[in-house]
Amino acid sequence: MEVIISENAGFCFGVKRAMKLAWDEVCKGDENGVYALGPLIHNKQAIEKFEENGLITVDNIENIKDDAKMIIRSHGVCKNVYDLAEEKKLTVVDTTCPFVKKIHNIVHDKFTEGYEIIVIGDSKHPEVMGINGWCDNSATIIKTVEEAEKFKALSGRKYCLVAQTTMNLKIYGEIVEILKNKIEDIEINNTICSATKARQEAAAKLAKDVDCMIVIGGKHSSNTQKLAGICENICPTFAVETVSDINSEEIKQYKTVGITAGASTPDWIINEIVNYIKGL
Template sequence: MKVLLAENAGYCFGVKRAVELAIKTAQDNDNKVYTLGPLIHNNSAVDMLKEKNVFSVDDINNVEGNNIIIRSHGVGKDIYDYCSEKKINLNDATCPFVKKIQKIAYEMYNKGYNIIIIGDKSHPEVQGINGWCDNKAIIGKNLEEFYLIDFNKIEKYAVVVQTTMPQDTFFAVKEYLISLGLTLEFYNTICFATKERQQAVLDLSKKVDAMLIVGGKHSSNTKKLAEIAKKNCDTFLIETAKDIDLEKIKTYDIIGVGAGASTPDFIINEVMDLINEL
């Protein structure tokens, strides 16, 4: 059996930065620190952070002490305003690429544009972006959802996209919106790390018999990698090496391994080691 690892697998710049900031904040305070929601969508990484005194809360009122970490997905403007009013110390681990989208949404909304977000309305990144335009964004995650939305040709629209969306989704929605004859400003805000990982998995999935995509099952970018790989070969989404169906995997000659942007290196290495031992 042969096993191949996709290029650019594992932590992206934004996730690596967020994890390092959270650990440093805990060390500097010599006490528990809290993130507003899981810092990243990976259970193994979250467990590792707990061991380093970094804990997740869903409600800002449950934060003990005077420090809070904004997770990599970002939050709405109201959280910043609340922390400023209550004099809570913000440690901002928002991914710089997400910050860019928030800035676009805020500025274009204040210029009179309606904000369109191509993304999953249940994802914290999208919810945070929406919070920079008074939670009035028009949101859809695929072409089918945009077909159901009524647009006003008198209005102006600024279009941004969740950092982890597939490129083909962005371009399909863009083509459809243009066909409606709307006044539009487009911003392709899919981050380069997402583009690189998706292309690497696409290329590798054409060369192997099966793909293992490693990452949190609630991770948007990980799930999209699995969707891409499935177009070309049998694909299995796993969180750790323990999730591998060894008897099934043994039936393949060449195995490809890809990993989401929030997957720690030690998890990827455990998967590679296990497959190499078969």
């Protein structure tokens, strides 16, 4: 059995940076505790390693002690979180991905200038929720072509469009074309991360040359789900989190196995799965 690993698999720049910053703070510690506002990344195994070393994960800033240390994850947060952190005298460790921070700035500036904001992405994803918080949660969020077709622009209003960094490129393009025909005055910002684009393109290319694909990543990882969707359209695809999710009898049917991984997947999980497949 031949195993081929896709280019750009695993941690992207933003996640690598965030994980290092967070790990450094966990190692330093704090007498009032080190908190993460939401799971650092969408990978259960990686989070467990941090929590075993003292990190406390909470879903609400109100659950963080005053004067403690708070880590803002790479997905970013809305503006009012920074305001609340200042009130609670928290030490903020901001690991927001620079590409996400750029979207925050665009949205905040354009909203201040009077633009209506459109975000192409998943309204339930923490990144999109954070982006929306930089325009007083007034953005129109569009995830599908069907939603774009139903959209009605306000007459005489200017619009600014941004996208979730992990958005599927094909769907993004289709939605943009629809909205361009519906809105007279629209500023389009393709804010899809270049690493996301490269990962998706590399996975699609590899999927054409192998008998099956294994996509490694957290079940709640948006970019991992999109990778799996791309590969499924090309060849048999298996989405897994760890070695325990692999059906060895099923994989044995294939001669050449391609492997890719989402941006929140640590190298050690990828290596473990690669070694296991090779062992078959």
